[in-house]
Amino acid sequence: MNTWSNAPLSLAASHNFPPYSFLDEEGNLSGIDIDITNKIMKLSEIQFFIELKPISRIEYLIKNKKVDAVITTTPHITETISNSMWFSNSLYNTTLSLFINSKNKEILNQKLSYNKVCQRTGFLNGSILTSPEFSSTSFIDVRSVNYVSQLVDLLTLGRVDCVIAEDIAFIYQAKEMKKQDQVLLIKEITDRDIFIGLQESLVKRRPELPLKIDKAISELHKNHAIDDIIIKYLQLPLKKAN
Missing domain, CATH: 3.40.190.10 (Periplasmic binding protein-like II)
Incomplete structure (x- = not known):
């Protein structure tokens, strides 16, 4: 026993x-x-x-x-x-990253600050953003959702300008939803150990x-x-x- x-x-x-x-x-x-x-x-x-x-x-x-x-x-x-x-x-290590809709890639050529590019931003509920560049108050409109699939939809349907999410989870979900070509990782924000x-x-x-x-x-x-x-x-x- x-x-x-x-x-x-x-x-x-x-x-x-x-x-x-x-x-x-x-x-x-x-x-x-x-x-x-x-x-x-x-x-x-x-x-x-x-x-x-x-x-x-x-x-x-x-x-x-x-x-x-x-x-x-x-x-x-x-x-x-x-x-x-x-x-x-x-x-292992994961990275919290900033994603945009790939159709908006030309925005990067304007060399705007990320805060100006990402007026509306999607987060996962419970996410903790600790970065010298970003905080949850850095954006005019923050959309918090419960599932990564909802973040993918927010970005690909144009309801937010950017998404901040763990790269592994976000890319995996975008692939599962067959939308990986519609999302673009533009900046790695911070690393996390698991x-x-x-x-x-x-x-x-x-x-x-x-x-x-x-x-x-x-x-x-x-x-x-x-x-x-x-x-x-x-x-x-x-x-x-x-």
Whole structure:
């Protein structure tokens, strides 16, 4: 029988957030974070299970210690939560980027500031923009939506001038919607590292977990296994303005 010292870890990941974590057509857990976590835990010989939850629910579960760990794909892990968690070495890096509709590429030749080009801008709800150039108050009209697919529609239908989004998620969704030729990445704003976070109370009970997890991450980086997983989900390079 399992005891508190060897019980399977309960991990939470964002629901319906392709290509990071989602249910495939057969109802199976899939995505970059799911595949990476599976490899980490297999190498570490750690028993675990993953549940997909809305971000607000994940925050509640972490605060109330009802989940052992989280895969921090997005910037939704608040400072309050992060103060009570141990974070692994970086799994990989994502970039928050600025996108325009490709039909407006000629705007770039006018050498206008991005704030003037992007009067109306789309964001994903819960996104945290930390950049010396931009903030959520830099734009006249900010449209916040719940899903990346909605950001793609806002931009391609001309309802916003620009979108600020994580490049991996946005390009993936544009490809899924067959609209990748209508979006253009024009500026990389800021980078983010992705981690696995464990409750500090769990780490105190099972101090071997951080060592096992970080060792497995190093091994996966050495073998380029994480890069291979990301490439599997993003088969084409990003389209970026010259």
